[in-house]
Amino acid sequence: MSSRPRALVLVDGEHYPPVILDALASVAGDADVVAAVMLGGGEKLSGPMALGSLPIVEGASQREALERGLDAYSPEFVIDLSDEPVLDSRARNLLIALTAARGVSYRCAGAMFEQPWHHSLPSVPTIAVVGTGKRTGKTAVSAALARHIAAAGARPVIVAMGRGGPDKPLVTRGDVEPPTLATLLALAERGEHAASDSYEDALVAGVTTVGARRAGSGLLGDPAFDTVGEAIAVAEREEPDVLILEGSGTAFPPVRADAVVLVVGGATPPEEMKTPLGYLRLLIADLALVTMAEEPVLSTETLSALSSSNAELARDVPVVRTVFRPAPVGSVAGRAVFVATTAPETAGRSMRTHLEEAHGAEVVGITHRLADRSRLSQELADAGGRYEVLLTELKAAAVDVAARAAVSAGATVVFLDNIPVAVEGDLAAAFDALIGSARTRANMRMQP
Missing domain, CATH: 3.40.50.300 (P-loop containing nucleotide triphosphate hydrolases)
Incomplete structure (x- = not known):
């Protein structure tokens, strides 16, 4: 039995079969090509696709043909020798994803898409x-x-x-x-x-x-x-x-x-x-x-x-x-609060409303620059003296910039969770x- 990896090749009828065979000899020399998946097209064919003794896999769609080939031959990787008009970029994207989802790598001209899972599963769910x-x-x-x-x-x-x-x-x-x-x-x-x-x-x-x-x-x-x-x-x-x-x-x-x-x-x-x-x-x-x-x-x-x-x-x-919905890890009821978040500015109004109505905070300001250390420092400095509590997500510059500034200003730091609500x-x-x-x-x- 050969120790070389098994490969499935994608082909179409817009190529003369002798050209496909020559290409395989060139690009698949390191593998055992076990079958060809026919993706469509027929301009260069006088009958069904034939590539010597190589099995041809077909299906009602390109996806079905590829999945049949993967099921039947369990290859280590797929070699793509197709092209437009049979296989456009969007269709190729789908075939790459289908291949990767099976734990198989995908090789095409100029690129190799390695399947992305490399570590063993643990012994628990x-x-x-x-x-x-x-x-x-x-x-x-x-x-x-x-x-x-x-x-x-x-x-x-x-x-x-x-x-x-x-x-x-x-x-x-x-x-x-x-x-x-x-x-x-x-x-x-x-x-x-x-x-x-x-x-x-x-x-x-x-x-x-x-x-x-x-x-x-x-x-x-x-x-x-x-x-x-x-x-x-x-x-x-x-x-x-x-x-x-x-x-x-x-x-x-x-x-x-x-x-x-x-x-x-x-x-x-x-x-x-x-x-x-x-x-x-x-x-x-x-x-x-x-x-x-x-x-x-x-x-x-x-x-x-x-x-x-x-x-x-x-x-x-x-x-x-x-x-x-923002959820302070500690109480902020009745406190003047300055909020530091990575959320977009468009989320600011709903955050303020929820903190005030659900948690009793008095929101005196919000910075959305938690991931921008320079602007965050400036906005915290501008807010100095107006807040008792810095309410911050534990992200980006929350500790090395925001918390340090709050402590220096004599404020309390409370961390902020974000609860997904359906x-x-x-x-x-x-x-x-x-x-x-x-x-x-x-x-x-x-x-x-």
């Missing part, structure tokens, strides 16, 4: 939280999911990877000793990123977290570098009932989780849904949470693109629309179904 971009609410959703699991009597542990994560996997036991302002300021003094997602998760969810780091993100969401595998090994020693893997920006946790939550920011550009990564997200998702789903942030074009992509992929992924759909029921799917699939894969 695992849920990944992935997003359409930065600042879509992955951390808030991960924390809400963890609280939901804990409220049912199970033990969740979150592995959070980030661009400012620790050099070695770091455990924070938020259920035993949540991070304090003093602890976080000490981390900042040592030059560490004291607002990492793992600290935020531990603080607002009250669960154990493990911090990891990553750099870069490929066209299919795979980090160029990460320590997630090591972090999972550390997390398993914490004996979780369910492991939550939190993505970072557009990057996936590089583990094929048992279940996946896709967090879709309400202002996500519609064209993002039609990229290889956009299709892949929906192919692996068990639940889509649209966040910031209220005017003026929400884009109707985003909802339309999500719906049409769901239909195009013939997937019935449940969609729950949510809004974030405005269409049942979030609790959706979480229950997601957790149930993760447990069922984990049980199946762990059977001898």
